[in-house]
Amino acid sequence: MVKITKVKSGSIFETKESYSRIVAVDNWIFVSNTAGRNYRTREMSDDPVEQARQCFHNIEGALKSVGSCIEDVVQSRIFIPNVADARAVMDYVGERFHGIDPQRTVTCSPLGAPEFKVEIEVTAYRGASKAEVEHIEISL
Numbered sequence: 729m730v731k732i733t734k735v736k737s738g739s740i741f742e743t744k745e746s747y748s749r750i751v752a753v754d755n756w757i758f759v760s761n762t763a764g765r766n767y768r769t770r771e772m773s774d775d776p777v778e779q780a781r782q783c784f785h786n787i788e789g790a791l792k793s794v795g796s797c798i799e800d801v802v803q804s805r806i807f808i809p810n811v812a813d814a815r816a817v818m819d820y821v822g823e824r825f826h827g828i829d830p831q832r833t834v835t836c837s838p839l840g841a842p843e844f845k846v847e848i849e850v851t852a853y854r855g856a857s858k859a860e861v862e863h864i865e866i867s868l
Protein backbone atom coordinates (compact mmCIF):
# COMPACT_ATOMS: atom_id res chain seq x y z
CA MET A 729 0.00 0.00 0.00
CA VAL A 730 1.37 3.39 -0.96
CA LYS A 731 2.05 5.76 1.94
CA ILE A 732 1.27 9.44 1.45
CA THR A 733 2.27 12.12 3.96
CA LYS A 734 1.20 15.76 3.65
CA VAL A 735 2.97 18.41 5.71
CA LYS A 736 1.84 21.95 6.45
CA SER A 737 4.65 24.16 7.77
CA GLY A 738 3.01 27.37 8.96
CA SER A 739 2.63 29.61 5.90
CA ILE A 740 -0.82 31.17 6.12
CA PHE A 741 -1.27 30.44 2.43
CA GLU A 742 -0.99 26.68 2.91
CA THR A 743 -4.42 26.73 4.56
CA LYS A 744 -5.92 29.58 2.57
CA GLU A 745 -4.90 28.20 -0.82
CA SER A 746 -5.09 24.48 0.06
CA TYR A 747 -1.59 23.16 -0.47
CA SER A 748 1.02 21.24 1.46
CA ARG A 749 4.62 22.24 1.99
CA ILE A 750 5.44 18.62 1.34
CA VAL A 751 3.63 15.74 -0.24
CA ALA A 752 5.62 12.54 0.26
CA VAL A 753 4.58 9.53 -1.79
CA ASP A 754 6.51 6.63 -0.33
CA ASN A 755 10.13 7.82 -0.70
CA TRP A 756 9.43 10.53 -3.27
CA ILE A 757 9.16 13.93 -1.58
CA PHE A 758 7.69 16.91 -3.41
CA VAL A 759 8.32 20.30 -1.76
CA SER A 760 6.17 23.27 -2.82
CA ASN A 761 7.62 26.49 -4.13
CA THR A 762 9.00 27.91 -0.88
CA ALA A 763 9.40 31.59 -0.05
CA GLY A 764 12.16 33.21 1.98
CA ARG A 765 9.79 34.14 4.77
CA ASN A 766 10.02 33.07 8.38
CA TYR A 767 6.53 31.59 8.62
CA ARG A 768 6.42 31.91 12.42
CA THR A 769 7.33 35.61 12.70
CA ARG A 770 6.15 36.53 9.16
CA GLU A 771 9.46 38.41 8.74
CA MET A 772 11.10 38.45 5.32
CA SER A 773 14.32 40.25 4.41
CA ASP A 774 14.46 42.61 1.42
CA ASP A 775 17.75 41.03 0.43
CA PRO A 776 17.47 38.25 -2.18
CA VAL A 777 20.37 36.19 -0.76
CA GLU A 778 18.92 36.44 2.75
CA GLN A 779 15.61 35.26 1.34
CA ALA A 780 17.39 32.34 -0.35
CA ARG A 781 18.98 31.48 3.01
CA GLN A 782 15.52 31.40 4.61
CA CYS A 783 14.15 29.33 1.70
CA PHE A 784 16.78 26.68 2.46
CA HIS A 785 15.99 26.88 6.17
CA ASN A 786 12.29 26.31 5.45
CA ILE A 787 12.96 23.49 2.99
CA GLU A 788 15.43 21.75 5.31
CA GLY A 789 12.97 21.89 8.21
CA ALA A 790 10.19 20.49 6.04
CA LEU A 791 12.38 17.67 4.70
CA LYS A 792 13.45 16.81 8.25
CA SER A 793 9.81 16.36 9.26
CA VAL A 794 9.55 13.40 6.88
CA GLY A 795 12.93 11.85 7.67
CA SER A 796 14.76 13.41 4.76
CA CYS A 797 17.43 16.07 4.29
CA ILE A 798 18.80 18.54 1.75
CA GLU A 799 21.33 15.94 0.58
CA ASP A 800 18.39 13.83 -0.67
CA VAL A 801 17.36 16.55 -3.18
CA VAL A 802 17.47 15.35 -6.78
CA GLN A 803 15.63 18.15 -8.55
CA SER A 804 15.46 21.91 -7.97
CA ARG A 805 13.61 24.85 -9.45
CA ILE A 806 14.79 28.35 -8.58
CA PHE A 807 12.56 31.34 -9.31
CA ILE A 808 14.25 34.77 -9.29
CA PRO A 809 11.98 37.54 -10.63
CA ASN A 810 14.72 40.15 -11.04
CA VAL A 811 17.49 39.12 -13.46
CA ALA A 812 19.86 41.50 -11.62
CA ASP A 813 19.57 39.29 -8.49
CA ALA A 814 20.30 36.04 -10.32
CA ARG A 815 24.13 36.00 -9.99
CA ALA A 816 24.19 36.56 -6.23
CA VAL A 817 21.31 34.19 -5.54
CA MET A 818 22.71 31.44 -7.75
CA ASP A 819 26.19 31.77 -6.17
CA TYR A 820 24.51 31.13 -2.82
CA VAL A 821 22.37 28.28 -4.18
CA GLY A 822 25.51 26.76 -5.72
CA GLU A 823 27.22 26.79 -2.32
CA ARG A 824 24.24 25.13 -0.65
CA PHE A 825 23.99 22.40 -3.29
CA HIS A 826 27.75 21.82 -3.53
CA GLY A 827 28.37 18.08 -3.74
CA ILE A 828 24.62 17.38 -3.99
CA ASP A 829 24.36 18.52 -7.61
CA PRO A 830 20.62 18.10 -8.22
CA GLN A 831 18.99 18.59 -11.58
CA ARG A 832 18.21 22.30 -11.83
CA THR A 833 15.92 24.80 -13.52
CA VAL A 834 16.36 28.55 -12.98
CA THR A 835 13.80 31.00 -14.22
CA CYS A 836 13.45 34.77 -13.96
CA SER A 837 9.72 35.28 -13.99
CA PRO A 838 7.28 37.12 -11.71
CA LEU A 839 6.24 35.65 -8.37
CA GLY A 840 3.03 36.28 -6.43
CA ALA A 841 4.05 39.70 -5.08
CA PRO A 842 6.99 42.10 -5.60
CA GLU A 843 8.48 41.43 -2.14
CA PHE A 844 9.31 37.83 -3.09
CA LYS A 845 12.87 38.00 -4.48
CA VAL A 846 13.37 34.25 -4.76
CA GLU A 847 11.42 31.05 -4.26
CA ILE A 848 12.73 27.49 -4.40
CA GLU A 849 10.95 24.23 -5.13
CA VAL A 850 12.64 20.85 -4.79
CA THR A 851 11.99 17.18 -5.22
CA ALA A 852 13.83 14.74 -3.00
CA TYR A 853 14.08 10.97 -2.74
CA ARG A 854 14.38 9.73 0.83
CA GLY A 855 17.72 7.94 1.16
CA ALA A 856 19.22 9.37 -2.05
CA SER A 857 22.05 10.86 0.01
CA LYS A 858 23.14 7.35 1.03
CA ALA A 859 22.73 5.77 -2.39
CA GLU A 860 25.65 4.85 -4.58
CA VAL A 861 25.97 7.51 -7.28
CA GLU A 862 27.55 6.98 -10.65
CA HIS A 863 29.08 10.21 -12.01
CA ILE A 864 29.37 10.47 -15.76
CA GLU A 865 30.93 13.37 -17.63
CA ILE A 866 30.29 13.80 -21.32
CA SER A 867 31.08 16.50 -23.84
CA LEU A 868 28.19 17.72 -26.01
Ligand SMILES: N/C(=C/C=C/C(=O)O)C(=O)O
Nearest residue numbers: 739740741761762763765
Ligand atom coordinates in the same frame (compact mmCIF):
# COMPACT_ATOMS: atom_id res chain seq x y z
N1 LIG B 1 5.37 30.43 -2.14
C1 LIG B 1 5.05 30.65 -0.88
C2 LIG B 1 4.58 31.84 -0.47
C3 LIG B 1 4.18 32.05 0.88
C4 LIG B 1 4.33 33.22 1.40
C5 LIG B 1 3.93 33.54 2.75
O1 LIG B 1 3.66 32.67 3.57
O2 LIG B 1 3.91 34.73 2.99
C6 LIG B 1 5.23 29.58 0.08
O3 LIG B 1 6.28 29.56 0.68
O4 LIG B 1 4.37 28.74 0.19
